[in-house]
Amino acid sequence: MPNDIELRRLVIKAFHMTEVSFGEENKVTIDGKMTLNNDGLDALTEKYKEVIEKIDIQIINPGDHDRYTNTIMDIIPISTKVLGKCGEGITHTITGVYVMPTGVDTAGKQAHEFGSSEGNLKDMLYLNRAGTPGDDDFIISFDITFKEGMGQERQAIIEAYRAVEEWMTTFRLQLKKFDGMKCTESHEYYDRIRKGQKKVLVIKEMIAHGAMLDTWIFPDEPSGVEGGRSLIDYGCMPIMLTPNEFRDGAIHSMN
Amino acid sequence: MGVGPSTKETSLHHFRDPLIRILGEDKGIDLMGVLIFGSPEGNEQKIRCSRTAAVVAECARPDGVIVSSDGWGNLDVDYVNCVNELGKRGIPVAGLNWSGTAGTFVVDSPYLKDVVDFNKNPEGIESNIVGENNYTDDDVRECIKRLKISMLKKERGL
Numbered sequence: 001m002p003n004d005i006e007l008r009r010l011v012i013k014a015f016h017m018t019e020v021s022f023g024e025e026n027k028v029t030i031d032g033k034m035t036l037n038n039d040g041l042d043a044l045t046e047k048y049k050e051v052i053e054k055i056d057i058q059i060i061n062p063g064d065h066d067r068y069t070n071t072i073m074d075i076i077p078i079s080t081k082v083l084g085k086c087g088e089g090i091t092h093t094i095t096g097v098y099v100m101p102t103g104v105d106t107a108g109k110q111a112h113e114f115g116s117s118e119g120n121l122k123d124m125l126y127l128n129r130a131g132t133p134g135d136d137d138f139i140i141s142f143d144i145t146f147k148e149g150m151g152q153e154r155q156a157i158i159e160a161y162r163a164v165e166e167w168m169t170t171f172r173l174q175l176k177k178f179d180g181m182k183c184t185e186s187h188e189y190y191d192r193i194r195k196g197q198k199k200v201l202v203i204k205e206m207i208a209h210g211a212m213l214d215t216w217i218f219p220d221e222p223s224g225v226e227g228g229r230s231l232i233d234y235g236c237m238p239i240m241l242t243p244n245e246f247r248d249g250a251i252h253s254m255n
Numbered sequence: 256m257g258v259g260p261s262t263k264e265t266s267l268h269h270f271r272d273p274l275i276r277i278l279g280e281d282k283g284i285d286l287m288g289v290l291i292f293g294s295p296e297g298n299e300q301k302i303r304c305s306r307t308a309a310v311v312a313e314c315a316r317p318d319g320v321i322v323s324s325d326g327w328g329n330l331d332v333d334y335v336n337c338v339n340e341l342g343k344r345g346i347p348v349a350g351l352n353w354s355g356t357a358g359t360f361v362v363d364s365p366y367l368k369d370v371v372d373f374n375k376n377p378e379g380i381e382s383n384i385v386g387e388n389n390y391t392d393d394d395v396r397e398c399i400k401r402l403k404i405s406m407l408k409k410e411r412g413l
Contacts, residue, residue: 071260072260072385074265074266075265075266075267075268075385075386076265076266076267077266077267077270079270093270098267112260114258114259114328115258115259115260115261115381115383116260116383117260117383117384117385123384124260124383124384124385125384125385125386126261126375126384126385126386126387126389127386129268129386129387129389129391130267130268130271130272130273130389130391131263131264131265131266131267131268131269131271131386131389132265132267132268132385132386132389189279190279193285194282194284194285194286195285197282197283197284197285198283198284198285198318198319198403198406199285199287199316199317199318199319200278200284200285200286200287200317200318200319200320200321200402201287201288201290201312201315201317201319201320201321202274202275202278202286202288202289202290202320202321202322202323203289203290203292203308203309203312203320203321203322203323203337204289204290204291204292204322204323204324204325205292205293205294205305205308205322205323205324205325205330205333205334205337206264206291206292206293206294206325207258207293207294207325207326207330208293208294208295209258209294209295209296210296213258215291215293215325217291222270223266223267223269223270231291231292231293232293232295234293235293235300235304236292236293236294236295236300236304237292237293237304237307238290238291238292238304238307238308238311239290239291239292240288240289240290240291240311241288241289241290241291242288242289243275243278243279243286243288243289245289246269246272246275246289247270247272247275247276247279249266249269249270250269251266251269251291252266252269253263253264253265253266253268253269253325
């Protein structure tokens with residue numbers, strides 16, 4: 001369009017996983033194979049032992065959803081910045097598999113605040129939404145058992161998300177080095193001024209109450225934790241993002 | 256995520272949000288940005304934050320605003336106040352919100368007519384099913400259509 005002024009470009013390159021299984025190490029390959037290894041989980045649990053009793057990771061195959069799940073805290077894509085800051089440059093993301101943190105405490109209390117989604121996974125997760133896996137996607141169940149009472153504590157929930165991110169880092173570091181030319185999908189997004197067209201602003205109200213009802217903004221990595229801050233820390237006051245910043249994982253749902 | 260598992264927006268939802276995608280693709284729209292505000296617990300703070308969001312919008316001089324929310328119940332207090340403050344300022348406003356039968360607005364405003372209820376549960380309830388009551392492409396298109404009509408009406412002085 002001759003009247004468009006392009007301000008900046010964001011390219012999101014997707015690498016699709018077709019096989020997810022347990023193996024000798026936490027590894028993701030450019031030809032679509034992901035292996036998980038739970039040997040490091042004891043050390044991860046030890047690091048967060050003040051709030052976490054146990055971490056259990058399982059692979060849920062597509063369609064294999066007739067199984068019990070603790071309350072679903074979030075669905076997180078594994079993405080990483082390769083070039084540039086949030087909202088510009090290049091981001092790599094994995095498709096075909098998503099991380100699902102779930103939580104309960106040692107006394108059996110679900111990590112929830114206002115309604116919880118524990119039960120049979122096939123009944124409690126609506127597939128194929130923008131925010132949920134599709135029919136053909138793998139799910140990595142990252143099940144956290146909190147110390148008693150900790151599933152209701154804001155700081156403990158934040159620590160749990162830090163543990164998820166720490167586990168995810170191994171994959172992010174590998175994903176960062178993938179040859180962009182070999183991606184399975186590439187999407188270009190622009191922050192642009194469309195001169196002469198209707199100027200529309202989006203306002204999004206996001207939860208910022210406390211434990212399990214929290215939203216974080218501007219993490220270092222897309223949909224990450226480290227480097228980010230809660231909207232509560234900003235006094236819940238409005239913060240403006242460019243469309244590309246929003247598309248680049250600037251928001252992390254922290255339930 | 257928001258209040259109630261079925262209306263929660265996951266991190267994945269934000270990453271591939273249909274509202275931002277469809278607005279970005281619409282060649283008749285100059286998408287200015289995404290203004291985020293938190294929904295706090297206290298009523299006084301709710302009113303202040305949501306009003307400030309409307310003030311920021313007014314200062315940016317948009318032709319129209321779409322307001323969405325990732326929950327219901329007490330989140331309606333800030334949501335409706337934001338829509339109301341935009342309406343009072345003469346800014347065309349449309350919205351996305353979950354109401355169903357269980358989550359109808361707990362407060363009212365004359366400017367809510369273009370808010371799309373994206374309930375998907377057959378009984379209109381908070382089902383606790385993650386993702387069920389999330390807005391989809393169709394809800395977003397309906398919302399944009401309503402905003403376009405509202406902006407056109409203002410332009411033509413109707």
